[in-house]
Amino acid sequence: MLLPLSAVASNAFNDGLSGFWSEVSSREAVSALTLTLVASLIVTLVNVVFGTLIAWVLVRDRFPGRALLNSLIDLPFALPTVVAGIVLLALYGKTSPIGINIALTQAAIVLALAFVTLPFVVRSVQPVLLELDPEVEEAAASLGAGPAQTFMRVVLPSLGPAIVSGAALSFARAIGEFGSVVLISGNIPFHTQVSSVLIYNQIESDNPTGAAAVSVLLLVIALAVVLALRALGRRSARDGS
Amino acid sequence: MAAEATVVGREAAGALVPRRATRIGLRSVALLYLVVLLIVPVGLVFYRAFEPGLGALWSSITTPAAISAFWLTITVTAIAVPLNTVFGVITAIAIVRGRFRGRALLDALIDLPFAVSPVVVGLALVLVYARPGWFGKWFIAHGIPIIFATPGLVLATIFVSLPFVVREVAPVLRELGDESEQAAATLGAGPWQTFSRITLPALRWAIAYGVVLSLARAIGEFGAVSVVSGHIAGQTNTLTLLVEARLDNLDTAGAYAASALLAAIAIVALLAMTLLRPRRELR
Numbered sequence: 048m049l050l051p052l053s054a055v056a057s058n059a060f061n062d063g064l065s066g067f068w069s070e071v072s073s074r075e076a077v078s079a080l081t082l083t084l085v086a087s088l089i090v091t092l093v094n095v096v097f098g099t100l101i102a103w104v105l106v107r108d109r110f111p112g113r114a115l116l117n118s119l120i121d122l123p124f125a126l127p128t129v130v131a132g133i134v135l136l137a138l139y140g141k142t143s144p145i146g147i148n149i150a151l152t153q154a155a156i157v158l159a160l161a162f163v164t165l166p167f168v169v170r171s172v173q174p175v176l177l178e179l180d181p182e183v184e185e186a187a188a189s190l191g192a193g194p195a196q197t198f199m200r201v202v203l204p205s206l207g208p209a210i211v212s213g214a215a216l217s218f219a220r221a222i223g224e225f226g227s228v229v230l231i232s233g234n235i236p237f238h239t240q241v242s243s244v245l246i247y248n249q250i251e252s253d254n255p256t257g258a259a260a261v262s263v264l265l266l267v268i269a270l271a272v273v274l275a276l277r278a279l280g281r282r283s284a285r286d287g288s
Numbered sequence: 289m290a291a292e293a294t295v296v297g298r299e300a301a302g303a304l305v306p307r308r309a310t311r312i313g314l315r316s317v318a319l320l321y322l323v324v325l326l327i328v329p330v331g332l333v334f335y336r337a338f339e340p341g342l343g344a345l346w347s348s349i350t351t352p353a354a355i356s357a358f359w360l361t362i363t364v365t366a367i368a369v370p371l372n373t374v375f376g377v378i379t380a381i382a383i384v385r386g387r388f389r390g391r392a393l394l395d396a397l398i399d400l401p402f403a404v405s406p407v408v409v410g411l412a413l414v415l416v417y418a419r420p421g422w423f424g425k426w427f428i429a430h431g432i433p434i435i436f437a438t439p440g441l442v443l444a445t446i447f448v449s450l451p452f453v454v455r456e457v458a459p460v461l462r463e464l465g466d467e468s469e470q471a472a473a474t475l476g477a478g479p480w481q482t483f484s485r486i487t488l489p490a491l492r493w494a495i496a497y498g499v500v501l502s503l504a505r506a507i508g509e510f511g512a513v514s515v516v517s518g519h520i521a522g523q524t525n526t527l528t529l530l531v532e533a534r535l536d537n538l539d540t541a542g543a544y545a546a547s548a549l550l551a552a553i554a555i556v557a558l559l560a561m562t563l564l565r566p567r568r569e570l571r
Contacts, residue, residue, distance in 0.1 A: 049397070050416060050422075051409070051412030051413050051415065051416045051447070052400070052404070052412050054412055054415040054416045054421070054422055055408060055411060055412045055415060058415050097318070097321050100314060100317060100318050100321075101318045101321070101322065103314065103318075104314055104315050104318040104319075107311075108311060108314070108315050110315060116319075116322065118558060118559075118561075118562045119322070119326065119327070119558075120322075121558055121561060122326060122330065122554065122555075122558060123326070124501075124504070125504045125508070125554035125555070125557045125558045125561070126330070126508065126550075126551060126554045127507070127508025127509070127510055127527075127528045127531075127550050127554065128406075128508065128510050128511070129508075129510040129528045129531050129532055129547075130333070130508070130528070130531065130547045130550045130551055130554070133333060133531060133535070133543060133544065133547045134329040134330050134332070134333045134547070134551075135329055137329060137332045137333050137336055137544070138328060138329040138332050139329075142540070144332070158325075161325060162325055162326065162329075165325065165326065194307065194310060216402070219402070219403045220402075222405070223403070223404065223405025223406065223407075223408070224405070225405060225406050225407045225510070225511035225514075226406070226510035226511050226514075226528070229532075230532070230535065242405075243405045243406075243407045243408075243511070244407075246405070246407045246408065246411060247407050247511075247514070247515065250407075250410070250411055250414065250515055255411070255414065255415060258411050259411065259415065262405070262407075262408040262411055262412075265405055265408065266403070266404060266405075266408060269403045269404070269405075270403055273403055
């Protein structure tokens with residue numbers, strides 16, 4: 048595992064530091080990276096809101112079909128990413144039965160990333176919410192806090208670390224995602240080409256050094272985000288207790 | 289406010305729940321999100337796959353290319369998943385029970401495949417095992433082509449599904465403690481006997497759950513195998529690559545059929561996960 052990854056790192060610097068820099072600062076690479084980061088950030092925020100909401104509904108609400116819904120949350124993990132791409136293309140592509148065609152747009156990338164990263168925040172928040180002592184919330188309510196206030200002041204702070212770690216995982220996954228994005232985005236350079244697809248194209252056009260350089264950058268960002276948010280999560284967990 | 293909260297609270301097993309209207313509102317928003325993003329699109333693919341009729345669907349997933357892709361996927365999975373299971377259990381034991389330098393580092397490294405883009409995994413294997421790569425010449429000289437051949441697909445699949453078994457087994461092992469193992473040892477059991485009679489049975493559901501996750505990932509892997517496969521139809525195309533190839537050839541119906549097959553496999557995996565989850569938690 049480490050050997051192949053170190054081959055990537057060493058190949059990235061085949062042409063020295065300046066070679067690495069010129070690969071990652073080419074217009075195409077910068078535009079792909081910007082798109083990747085912005086789309087991943089949007090998706091992470093969407094996941095924070097909807098993931099927490101879905102986790103709350105699954106834990107605290109009671110309605111028929113809840114158990115089925117709970118199982119379905121993991122479907123994006125079980126489904127091959129290329130199938131995820133086809134699935135979204137079927138409903139939101141050019142043969143859309145509802146007339147919404149967003150294929151080959153940046154919105155399609157966000158949609159694909161939202162699909163594949165859906166379970167992360169839900170699955171990290173859910174167990175914490177289950178363990179949460181309802182007495183604290185009841186105490187807040189009996190002291191006169193409204194439901195919204197109870198949620199903001201009591202529930203949300205205890206969910207913080209779980210939300211953060213789920214967000215970190217979904218961001219790391221989003222910036223590396225390939226299968227679902229490659230089908231629906233059309234890979235138009237400077238418009239809908241994300242970094243992972245750029246790497247793929249570089250490999251296909253026999254530029255392994257360029258591919259390795261962009262890969263190293265992507266790897267460093269993913270690791271930095273996961274480590275930073277983990278540290279943050281640990282600190283807020285300590286402050287909270 | 290408090291009285292109202294108590295009333296609705298009873299419905300939800302003692303937990304505090306806001307007013308009925310708010311609750312239904314939140315539920316609707318969550319459901320709408322899941323319906324629009326997940327349920328309708330997945331349902332539509334099944335509909336599209338069955339639309340041309342059962343006969344057409346059957347002949348589409350039994351063409352020579354589809355059958356060869358199916359068996360290649362099975363072969364790759366059948367090699368990668370058992371290797372990862374054995375490795376996963378050993379690594380989990382090393383991480384939890386071992387006392388050696390670099391244990392924490394190993395623990396952190398195991399998650400690496402989760403943070404690495406599948407395309408980067410493919411690239412890494414190409415840089416090591418392709419003809420101009422580090423060991424490529426040696427392997428090709430010895431008649432073992434790796435890239436654009438089955439061994440490359442196996443390596444890519446092992447890489448991406450590496451962490452699942454470790455991540456399922458390690459927490460159970462930690463919680464289990466080593467009292468029963470020590471007791472067995474005191475009663476004269478050898479290390480192997482202790483492992484097969486005491487440790488392994490306690491881990492079986494965690495291992496099963498990890499295996500299901502690895503299977504789903506191994507069958508569905510696309511990015512990493514796409515880079516190392518070379519897309520030779522009938523030779524190095526797995527099921528996921530077949531989906532892409534058909535879409536590129538504008539065989540949309542064929543792509544839907546192959547996707548539906550993969551989605552059906554994913555749903556079976558999901559079912560297995562749902563059935564295994566309570567056992568894994570209760571042990």
